[in-house]
Amino acid sequence: MNGLLLRKNLEQFFNEDIGVGDLSSELLFDSTEKGVAEFIAKEDGVFCGQDVIELGFHMLDGSCSIELYVQDGERVQSGDVIARVKGQVKAILTGERVILNLIQRMSGIATMTSHAVYLLSDSPTRVCDTRKTTPGLRMLEKYAVRCGGGVNHRITLDGGVMLKDNHIAQCGSIQHAVEAVRKKVGHMTKIEVETSTEEEVREAVEANADIIMFDNCSPDEATFYNRLVPKSIVTEVSGGITLDNLIDYKDCGVDMISLGCLTHSVKSLDISLRMKGEKL
Numbered sequence: 001m002n003g004l005l006l007r008k009n010l011e012q013f014f015n016e017d018i019g020v021g022d023l024s025s026e027l028l029f030d031s032t033e034k035g036v037a038e039f040i041a042k043e044d045g046v047f048c049g050q051d052v053i054e055l056g057f058h059m060l061d062g063s064c065s066i067e068l069y070v071q072d073g074e075r076v077q078s079g080d081v082i083a084r085v086k087g088q089v090k091a092i093l094t095g096e097r098v099i100l101n102l103i104q105r106m107s108g109i110a111t112m113t114s115h116a117v118y119l120l121s122d123s124p125t126r127v128c129d130t131r132k133t134t135p136g137l138r139m140l141e142k143y144a145v146r147c148g149g150g151v152n153h154r155i156t157l158d159g160g161v162m163l164k165d166n167h168i169a170q171c172g173s174i175q176h177a178v179e180a181v182r183k184k185v186g187h188m189t190k191i192e193v194e195t196s197t198e199e200e201v202r203e204a205v206e207a208n209a210d211i212i213m214f215d216n217c218s219p220d221e222a223t224f225y226n227r228l229v230p231k232s233i234v235t236e237v238s239g240g241i242t243l244d245n246l247i248d249y250k251d252c253g254v255d256m257i258s259l260g261c262l263t264h265s266v267k268s269l270d271i272s273l274r275m276k277g278e279k280l
Contacts, residue, residue, distance in 0.1 A: 001051055001143050009136065010056050013098045022094040035089040036278045037096075039103070041076040042270035045111035048072050048147040049103030052140070053083050056099045061091035073110065073147040082271065089275070096273050105137070106144040107269035113148025113262050116246055123250045125257055128153045130238070132260040141263045153258055161191045165215075168193075174200060178207035192236070201225045205233065214254070215239045222252040 039053065047070045057064050064087025070076055085092055116127045127150040133141045142152045154160050163177045171177035174193055181191055192211035193204040204212045205228060214225045216239035226235050236256040237249055242265075249257055 001139060003051070003055070005139055006051060006055060007059070009139070010052070010059060010098070012136070013102070014056075014059070014095065017098050018094060022090070025090045025093040029088075029090040029093075031088055031090060033089045034087060034279065035092065036276040037085045037092045037273050038276065039082040039085075039100075040272050040274060041078055041080045041082055042272055043078050045076060045107055045269040046114045046148055047074055047076050047082055047103075047269075048106040048110040048144045049099075049140075050083070052099055052102045052106070053085070056095050056102075057085055057087065057091065060095045061087040063087060064091065073149075075114075092273075092275070100271060100273055101268075102137075102140060104268035104271050105134075105266065106140055106147075107271065108266045109141055109144035109262055110148035111269055112243070112266050113145050113150040116243060116259060116262065117149040119243070119247050120250055120257070125250065125252070125254055126151055127262075128236075128256050128258045129262050130258050130260040132264040134263070145262055148262075150262065151256075161185060161189060162194070162213075163192065163209075164194045165196070174203040174209075175207045178204075178209055195225070198225065198228070201228050205229055209233060211236060213238055213258075219248045219252055222249060222254060226253045 050068050050072050054066050057066060064085060067084045070080065070082045076082060113127060120127060129142060129145045129150060130153055138155065142155055145152060154162065161181050168174055168177050171180065178191060178193065190210040192213060193209040194213045194215050195201045195204050196215045196217065201212060211234040212229055213236040214222050217225065217237065222237045229235050235254040236258055237252060237254045238258040241249060241257060241259055242261050246257065
């Protein structure tokens with residue numbers, strides 16, 4: 001992850017939560033009181049968020065020490081200790097909620113992605129995400145997808161050309177849209193075209209798109225469309241696919257299946273932070 005951007009994000013999140021100060025902790029503890037806290041997994045899953053724990057607490061208490069017992073992408077079981085933090089009690093309690101919120105969500109995404117990858121484990125098709133991320137959390141959420149074994153689609157709009165239905169409608173045709181873009185982009189920029197009918201797939205092939213997406217189609221339609229596309233063109237299926245029906249698309253032959261649910265419908269992994277009651 002981009003450490004500079006992570007710091008900037010954490011500053012924003014801490015400012016939102018802390019306000020002018022953590023009234024509860026500041027009334028009870030001064031900066032000399034030191035303690036120990038542990039992050040504990042409350043359910044099985046895949047952990048993600050070690051940088052958030054380390055940087056987050058060091059921003060609040062530069063003298064704290066952190067021991068990580070689980071690395072990003074590793075599985076945890078209920079009851080496992082993920083990390084131990086030693087430092088100012090006031091700083092630990094002030095940062096607790098922001099850091100927990102982030103690592104719980106990131107671990108939930110990594111866990112869900114890992115399960116999706118498992119469902120396709122005997123297929124060459126890969127799992128990827130979408131831009132249906134939480135505003136302000138995209139870097140973290142897409143990192144979590146990678147920790148779960150998935151890959152990222154575009155991270156930002158400048159990550160590649162994706163010609164969707166509205167672009168094509170305004171341009172008049174897939175052919176016109178692709179030709180117009182080809183004249184202006186360099187050789188490093190890929191062009192993806194969204195299609196939803198056999199006619200559109202054939203037109204995208206004729207236009208020599210780099211990637212063709214089959215949008216909101218059934219497994220049978222995706223299988224049929226994929227057979228129309230030469231192997232030199234990457235194929236992707238997207239739209240309405242969840243963990244409940246993902247396995248139905250396993251044998252379609254496409255290169256990628258993109259799942260918006262990995263980031264927009266994820267359940268956070270239950271993780272808690274517990275003070276040990278020790279005074280250092």
